[in-house]
Amino acid sequence: MPIDFVLLWVDGQDETWLEEKNKYAIHDDTLNGDERYRDYGTLKYWFRMVATNAPWVNHIFLVTDNQIPEWLNQTHPKLTIVRHADFMPADTIPTFNSNAIQMYIHKIKGLSEHFVLFDDDMFINQPIKPSAFFTQAGTPRDILGFNVINPVDQFAHLFVNNLVLVNQNHQKKDLLKQHFFKLFNWRYGVLNILNLYLLPWRSFTRFFDPHLPYAYLKSEYQMVMTTYSQQQVETGQHRFREISDISHWLVRYERLVTGNFSPMSRKIGALIYLGDPIPEQKALITIGDKSLSQSQFELRILKIRQYFQNKYSKSDFEK
Secondary structure, three states: OOEEEEEEOOOOOOHHHHHHHOOOOOOOOOOOOHHHOOOOOOHHHHHHHHHHHOOOOOEEEEEEOOOOOOOEOOOOOOEEEEEHHHHOOHHHOOOOOHHHHHOOHHHOOOOOOEEEEEEOOEEEOOOOOHHHOEOOOOOEEEOOOEOOOOOOOOOHHHHHHHHHHHHHHOOHHHHHHHOHHHHOOHHHOOHHHHHHHHOOOOOOOOEOOOOOOEEEEHHHHHHHHHHOHHHHHHHHOOOOOOOOOOOOHHHHHHHHHHOOOEEOOHHHEEEEEOOOOOOOOOOEEEEEOOOOOHHHHHHHHHHHHHHHHHHOOOOOOEO
8 A cells, every 4th residue: 555754844044034933923832933934954864764674665655834944845746845735725825833734634635545644853863664564454553542632831731622522422331342442452561550550530631642653544533623613723723823723633632532543552753842862763753852952962962963964875766
């Protein structure tokens, strides 16, 4: 089965983009801080890592806002540049809200039924097989782990908004009866203990959200966005992230509570932050940003670029 990659990318230092962004009012908060838009300068290495570690990919859709790197080979047969205006409603453009963009990913022209959604800080660091994302039958792989809300910043609102909708339409007791071995599975390791501890709570308090690229079915994405079309439209209309947004995690949550997934191990990937050593044994890594000064950021990202440069040669995705 063909499996596509969808990559969301923005260059937050691009002067033309910044000029457009600054035309609109924005609140200076943790939802829309500069680190949310900061480009690592590692996009070419993302493509090199895909070429080396996942050459089986059917097609790559680079979703961006009229930003195309000069080095990118736009004529590559496996690459399509997708602008926001190509799949989002006209009245949502321009947007600086990744949640809004995610509301319409399934509408990308030519997107396969099976696809993997990447942020630009997620990398394939070791050779990986399609079976890491989907079973042979085409079922997405995922991790069903319970968790709790940790409201340390405004980002926690996104979890709450998604959970409210899930709890309105699904019962935890039904999940336990119908999918016991997807809730308690040896692949989850210590997460099983947390699942057991949180089991007495009648509602879903939160799900374990691994910082990994997520495998999706276009049909399930469409179904969820149709079911919650009001919230989809409202989030799509938000030019910047707002505390009332939903996110693509809602699609995940719906499939978790209905059992439409195959359990996977969380050991396949790791979340690190700028300045942390890169765990070479992990197939998937996400490099999170922090509230750093520009000089701190540049120093730490330089080390990451040097690591990738030494490990991966130029690919045919580059001119």
